[in-house]
Amino acid sequence: MLETxxxxxxxxxxxxxxxxxxxTLYITYWAAKRTRTTAEFYAAGRSITGFQNGLALAGDxxxxxxxxxxxxxxxxxxxxxxxxxxxxxxxxxxxxxxxAEQLRNLGKYTFADVVAYRLKQRPIRTAAxxxxxxxxxxxxxxxxxxxxxxxxxxFGLPYEIAVVIVGALMxxxxxxxxxxxxxxxxxxxxxxxxxxxxxxxxxxxxxxxFNYVDLFSTVTDKYGEKMLQPGGxxxxxxxxxxxxxxxxFGTAGLPHILMRFYTVxxxxxxxxxxxxxxxxxxxxxxxxxxxxxxxxxxxxxEIISKIDKGGNMAAPLLxxxxxxxxxxxxxxxVAFATILAVVAGLTLAGASAVSHDIYVGVIRRGKADEKxxxxxxxIATLVLGVLAILLGIAFKGQNVAFMVGxxxxxxxxxxxxxxxxSIFWKKFTTQGAICSIYSGLALSVILIIxxxxxxxxxxxxxxxxxxxxxxxxxSFFAAFIVGIVVSLLTRxxxxxxxxxxxxxxxxxxxxxx
Amino acid sequence: MKEKILKxxxxxxxxxxxxxxxxxxxxxxxxxxxxxxxxxAYGKELLNQKIYxxxxxxxxxxxxxxxxSWILTGIYVTWANKSYDDNVAKVxxxxxxx
Numbered sequence: 272m273l274e275t276x277x278x279x280x281x282x283x284x285x286x287x288x289x290x291x292x293x294x295t296l297y298i299t300y301w302a303a304k305r306t307r308t309t310a311e312f313y314a315a316g317r318s319i320t321g322f323q324n325g326l327a328l329a330g331d332x333x334x335x336x337x338x339x340x341x342x343x344x345x346x347x348x349x350x351x352x353x354x355x356x357x358x359x360x361x362x363x364x365x366x367x368x369x370x371a372e373q374l375r376n377l378g379k380y381t382f383a384d385v386v387a388y389r390l391k392q393r394p395i396r397t398a399a400x401x402x403x404x405x406x407x408x409x410x411x412x413x414x415x416x417x418x419x420x421x422x423x424x425x426f427g428l429p430y431e432i433a434v435v436i437v438g439a440l441m442x443x444x445x446x447x448x449x450x451x452x453x454x455x456x457x458x459x460x461x462x463x464x465x466x467x468x469x470x471x472x473x474x475x476x477x478x479x480x481f482n483y484v485d486l487f488s489t490v491t492d493k494y495g496e497k498m499l500q501p502g503g504x505x506x507x508x509x510x511x512x513x514x515x516x517x518x519x520f521g522t523a524g525l526p527h528i529l530m531r532f533y534t535v536x537x538x539x540x541x542x543x544x545x546x547x548x549x550x551x552x553x554x555x556x557x558x559x560x561x562x563x564x565x566x567x568x569x570x571x572x573e574i575i576s577k578i579d580k581g582g583n584m585a586a587p588l589l590x591x592x593x594x595x596x597x598x599x600x601x602x603x604x605v606a607f608a609t610i611l612a613v614v615a616g617l618t619l620a621g622a623s624a625v626s627h628d629i630y631v632g633v634i635r636r637g638k639a640d641e642k643x644x645x646x647x648x649x650i651a652t653l654v655l656g657v658l659a660i661l662l663g664i665a666f667k668g669q670n671v672a673f674m675v676g677x678x679x680x681x682x683x684x685x686x687x688x689x690x691x692x693s694i695f696w697k698k699f700t701t702q703g704a705i706c707s708i709y710s711g712l713a714l715s716v717i718l719i720i721x722x723x724x725x726x727x728x729x730x731x732x733x734x735x736x737x738x739x740x741x742x743x744x745x746s747f748f749a750a751f752i753v754g755i756v757v758s759l760l761t762r763x764x765x766x767x768x769x770x771x772x773x774x775x776x777x778x779x780x781x782x783x784x
Numbered sequence: 785m786k787e788k789i790l791k792x793x794x795x796x797x798x799x800x801x802x803x804x805x806x807x808x809x810x811x812x813x814x815x816x817x818x819x820x821x822x823x824x825a826y827g828k829e830l831l832n833q834k835i836y837x838x839x840x841x842x843x844x845x846x847x848x849x850x851x852x853s854w855i856l857t858g859i860y861v862t863w864a865n866k867s868y869d870d871n872v873a874k875v876x877x878x879x880x881x882x
Contacts, residue, residue, distance in 0.1 A: 353846040354824060361817040361849070364856050368806040368813070372864075484837040491838045499840045500832045501824050508825035515821050539869060546854075546861045553850040560847075771790050778799050779789075779872045 276596055277578060277587055280426045283600030291459075291608050295444065298455045302448035309644050310784075312449035313380040313623050314533040319454055321540035325547020328531050330457030331616040332359075332522075332548070333464060333555055335609045336417055336675070341556070343582025345563020346575055349490070349498030352563050354505065356556035358515060362522025363552065367545040370523050372538035373694045376776050376783040381620075382529040382686065383628045386693045389769035391701040393633045398708040400628035402685035403526040405712065407621035408662075409678040410525075411614060411655075415663025416671045418610040424579055425587065425603040431664055438660035441614045445622065445652045450534055453615045460605075460612035465551060467605045468558040471586070474593040475565035486561075489568040498567065513744035514676070520747060521679030524686030527620035538780050562586050569593070618655055625651035673724045676741060677715060684711030684746035692754050694777065697770040703758030711750030718742030794875045798868070805863055809856050820849050 306312050319327065337359060345352030378384035383399035415434055422433035444452045479485040490498050505511045522528065532541045566575060566585035569592055578584045587606070591599040626648035631639045639647070685708045692699045692707070719725055721736035739745075776782045789795050823831060823845070831842035 350840075350842055350846070353843075357817070357820065357846055357849050361813065361853055364813045364853050364860075365810060367857050367860055368810045484839065487838045487843075496832075496838065496840075499838060499843060501828060501842060505821070505824045508822070511821050511825065512818065515817060519817060539865070542861055542864055546857045549854045549857045553854045556850060557847060772786055774799060775786060775789050775795075778802060779795070779875055781789075781876065 275578070275588065275591055276599065277584055277591065278424060278427045280428065281596055281600050283597045284426060284603045285600075287601050287604035288607060291463075291604055292440065295440070295452075295456050295459065295608075295611070298459075299444050299448035299452040302452035302455070305451055306447070306449040307645070308641050309380070309627075309648070311451065312645050312648055313530070313619075313627065315450040315454050317534060317536050318451075319534040319540075321535060321543030322547055323454070323458060324531060324535050324540065324544035325551060326461045327454045327457040327534075328528065328544060328548035329551035329555070330459075330461035330464070330612045331527055331531060332552060332613075333461070333609065334414065334417075334613045335421055335606050336413075337556075338464065338468070338559065338609060339421060339583045339586055339606060340581070342559045342562045342566065342586040343575065343579070343584070345560055346566040346570075346585035347572060347582045348502055348504070349494070349564075349567070350500055351502050351504040353556075353560050354501060356559065358518040359522075360549070360553055360556060361515075362519045363545060363549040365519055366523045366528070367542060367549070369691060370529070370694075371532055371541045371545050373777045374529060374690075375532045375535065375538045375541040376778075376780045377694070377773065378533065379784050380530065380533055380627050381623050382524075382526060382690055383624070383632070386689050386704060387632070388693065389766045389773055390693070390699075390704055390763070392637065394705055395701060396628040396632040398705045399686070399689065400624040400632075402681060402689075402708050402712055403624040403628075404621055406524070406678050406682045406686065407526055407617050407624070408658075409674045409681070410527075411617045411621070411659045412662045412666055413671045413674040413678070414610065414614050414617065415659055416666050416669065418614070419663060419667065421583060421606060421610070424584060425606060430667055434660055434663040437610060437614060438656055438663065440611055441618055441659075442653060442656035444611075444615045445619045445656070446649055450619060453612075453619050454531075454534060456608075456615055457612040460608040461551065463605045464609055465555060465558075467602050468555060468562065470598075471590055471593070471602070472558050472561045472565070475561060475569070475589070478565075478569065478593070483561075486564055486568060490564050494567065494572065498564075507739070509744065510739045510741060513739050513741040516747050517676065517679040517683045517741050517743035519683075520687045521681075521683035521743070524682035524690065525678075526624065526682075526686070527616040529690075530620045530623060531616075537783070559586075562589060565589055565593075614659070618652060618659065621655045622648050622651035625655070670729055673719065673729075676724070677719050680715040680719065680741060680743045680746060681712055683743050684715045684750045685709075686711075688747070688750040688754055692751070692758075696758070697767055698758055698762070699754065700758040700761045700763040700766055702761040702763075703754045703756075706757040707750045707754030710753045711746050714746035714749055715742050718745060789875065789879050792875065792879065794871065794878065798871050798875060801871075802864075802868060805860065809860055813853060813856055816849055816852055820845065
């Protein structure tokens with residue numbers, strides 16, 4: 272079983288990869304003819320159905336890290352992998368209950384539209400776009416570095432070339448096909464990923480006569496009962512709660528996720544799309560749990576950690592063991608598609624913060640025509656895409672795992688509190704929003720630098736200054752407290768008066784775009 | 785027009801019912817998830833208990849958090865598609881707002 276074609280560009284992998292690239296580039300060509308106005312570029316002309324958007328949201332959210340990474344974590348550590356998946360799912364109900372419909376009714380293209388709805392446009396857009404852009408950049412760097420290493424492991428391509436290919440394709444999708452192409456890349460990826468994982472689970476279960484008890488017994492016989500028990504992941508309960516806050520409320524503050532709600536025609540479709548997305552993502556995490564155990568039982572820890580210490584190749588190794596080279600090639604191409612769909616969504620969200628919020632909202636004071644704005648958005652896409660490639664190469668070999676955690680912490684502390692208070696709280700003021708966003712942002716960044724993950728693991732100091740790995744338990748609540756206190760100290764009559772009118776649009780959708 | 789909508793008892797009922805169900809379901813979700821974390825921290829004996837063959841109680845509980853979260857979104861959609869949308873349509877029709 273030590274014979275593996277992982278790490279070599281096999282013919283099947285190359286064929287599947289080119290099929291995917293050809294299909295997505297054709298879609299981009301098709302979408303480009305339908306992408307002229309701002310509503311088309313940022314929001315696919317609001318033509319996506321709830322079901323399609325549910326798939327696209329799942330495609331936007333399920334990263335290669337959550338497929339290869341979580342399957343590997345389950346394979347090596349067992350139950351702890353499940354704890355991780357649970358954290359990534361529980362934010363979705365929050366998105367549904369508190370954010371999705373109001374966001375759809377009140378905004379146009381970005382979540383800053385909602386925060387700025389009845390407050391002073393320019394300072395709010397600057398602050399909200401800063402939060403959005405930093406979240407997107409951190410997430411993007413982590414994805415690019417992950418893409419380079421994973422593709423190197425899977426196909427044996429040099430890291431830099433992998434990053435450039437990913438970057439070039441992602442720029443092509445977004446630049447020419449806008450949200451329409453991005454959406455369909457995400458839908459195709461979600462279908463491929465869910466389909467591939469389902470087949471893999473089916474192949475595992477055939478081996479065990481569709482009996483989970485047999486599967487689990489094989490693993491516990493080999494590696495002990497600790498595989499089915501929570502292990503080292505939860506050492507410090509406060510830290511786990513802090514991470515939980517970041518994951519739960521961070522999901523509801525991720526710009527690339529929030530942006531997707533503008534692609535559907537109305538609030539009803541927005542709400543339906545969250546239901547579908549939560550179902551698909553939950554189903555996927557249950558599949559990866561089974562895949563992890565299948566890999567532990569059928570491939571074994573020794574081979575998995577020999578190929579990659581972090582266990583990232585557990586699922587591909589299992590695919591090869593059960594479905595041969597052809598299935599491995601298919602799954603490797605799916606992993607590639609997975610990366611592309613996520614980075615395309617991120618690039619579009621980042622570009623919209625630059626063009627819609629900063630350029631049109633702040634610099635042009637809201638006065639720009641359709642043509643100018645689309646042009647600005649395309650330039651922003653290109654700049655951001657090239658920047659992502661350069662940063663991806665610059666961070667080669669660096670420990671970037673903390674960046675996703677930081678992105679979620681900032682989304683939970685800078686983006687989410689301001690968004691929630693602007694929707695639900697009448698007395699929220701411009702000053703309150705600005706102070707809340709910047710304090711959530713600053714605290715997340717400063718505390719993570721002082722935390723064990725950066726201060727000790729990366730900067731090699733002996734003792735952390737801030738004891739927790741995740742800053743959210745401090746930064747999340749601080750952002751709310753600062754927002755509330757400053758708002759109460761700086762009353763804004765105009766904003767309060769507009770709140771009642773906003774309610775009509777927010778709750779029954781009259782005047783929604 | 786706006787005044788008329790805002791003052792109408794139907795509109796107020798819509799706002800009240802939506803906020804009530806949103807907050808209720810959010811609190812339920814928070815209880816489920818942070819309850820799970822507290823169980824991981826302080827209830828390891830319970831999670832490690834074997835319930836069927838090698839399967840520990842932790843497995844159905846962990847999977848249960850995922851499934852329950854999805855069911856909660858289903859409850860919200862069902863409620864909103866039935867009662868909320870109807871009431872919104874009624875208010876829009878009655879007040880002639882489009």
